[in-house]
Amino acid sequence: DHGRPQLLTDGRSRNWFGAWSRDGRWVGYSSTRRNGTDADLYMLDPRVPGSDRKVLEVDGGGWNFSDFAPDGRKALVVNRQSIARADVYELDLAGGTLRKLSSDARPASYAAPRYGADGRIWVVSDLDAEFLRLGTLDPDSGRFSAVTREPKWDVGDYALAPDGSFVAYTVNEAGVSRLRILDIASGSVRPVTGLPAGVMPYTLGPSLSVAPWGELGLSLSSAKVPGDAFSVDPKTLQVTRWTRSEAGGLDAAANVEPELVQIRSFDGEPVSGFLYRPDPARFPGKRPLLFDIHGGPEGQSRPGFLGPDNYYLNELGVALFFPNVRGSSGFGKRFVGLDNGPFRREDSVRDIGAFLQALRKDPRLDPARFGVAGLSYGGYMCYATAVHYSPQLKGANCYVAISNFVTFLQNTQAYRRDLRRVEYGDERDPVQRAKLIEISPLTHVERISVPLLVATGGNDPRVPASEAEQIVEAVRGRGGTAWHLLAGNEGHVFRKKENVDYYFRAGVLFWQRMLLDGAGEDAK
Structure with missing residues (x-):
């Protein structure tokens, strides 16, 4: 309203955007406001105060809207229990009744179900496959019929033409988004080759959409693209770039592209990551290297825009490496499950050891x-x-980090606890609890002989600040060095500019001292 944000939800519980109705009137979303645990389904008209209404009470924290039917009477919703298991339902918005569409006979992952122009339900699933495929879901039998046929790599986002003539979809090729156009009638697939080698970023809603006149719109980032809007003509596949985002006066085109590093880990498992090297003309000789490990754990390091991290490359001469250890998504469901539970958790740490050995x-x-x-x-x-x-x-x-799996599982918000137990293990089981304690860094703090920088948010609902406090106290208690940055007004990952800037500068100072001999003789 007049350029000022208005709070639409309660401001206390976890409220998660789901989908817009086709006419743009309603927002479907989930909220834990009832009990802090279950993600009930709500609808509201953002323009009408007091229009918020609960459509359905559910059990579990993984529910949300995915799409509204064209007539606005029904919606597709997903109940995500883990990265390997999700179910699809159709919700009657007037009566609040729920009908399960996916089959119980063969549990699988389902994502982004949507209504097609002809009434068919499209969805991404790994049913009977190693990778996520795009296909259709029969609402009566629960049968999934794959349409895409890529032998490797996950299908990511997709968009359906309003007239039902084609579907555009991305393939996550070792982290790089590759765009395809599939003709629905013939089944033929054409690759779009005119886009930068980058990532279709997460946005509010899908990062791909088809205009009423048929042109495909998308947003993309890469090493040299901060995040910009492109369009593709579905007939000619001509690519048009519409924006060139502001980069603080810096020349984004001067940024370096990453190298894909592929090795075999301690047990022969293939693992990979992206290595960014400083300009050898400006920074000759052997360069320091900083590993940056993604979260999730089912996340994935992908070659998007590095933002402020380009400072390490372009101004400090520090190389950056972003590994994808076992348990990362994007490499098939077998790979994503290789670190599940407490007894295989440290195999992913051994992957880092293999990368250290190779990059040395x-x-x-x-x-x-x-x-x-x-x-x-x-x-x-x-x-x-x-x-x-x-x-x-x-x-x-180490940023908003887990230091003890048992205390983490006990203190994380209730809506996340069961989801995390599937991944890490169940601290209520005595055998798993003992193993969780055994592999927790806090248990072996005496083996940490390097300085730490520990940053955390005072209001973090996912990884509480106590996870940072206990390891800082333990390290300092043994005479070790631990810088501790606590942002009292932040949650999980800093969002306020003053905190983001302060943490970034603290990180630069930390690495100048640890990697560059103080201010850095070659840090200009």
């Missing part, structure tokens, strides 16, 4: 100046890497 042999990197960073679950990996590989490191920057 790189003639352009300085193995005496390696560091590690990570966010959320990647923050656990950051601590664990410091536990297992401190002699090979100069420091660790």
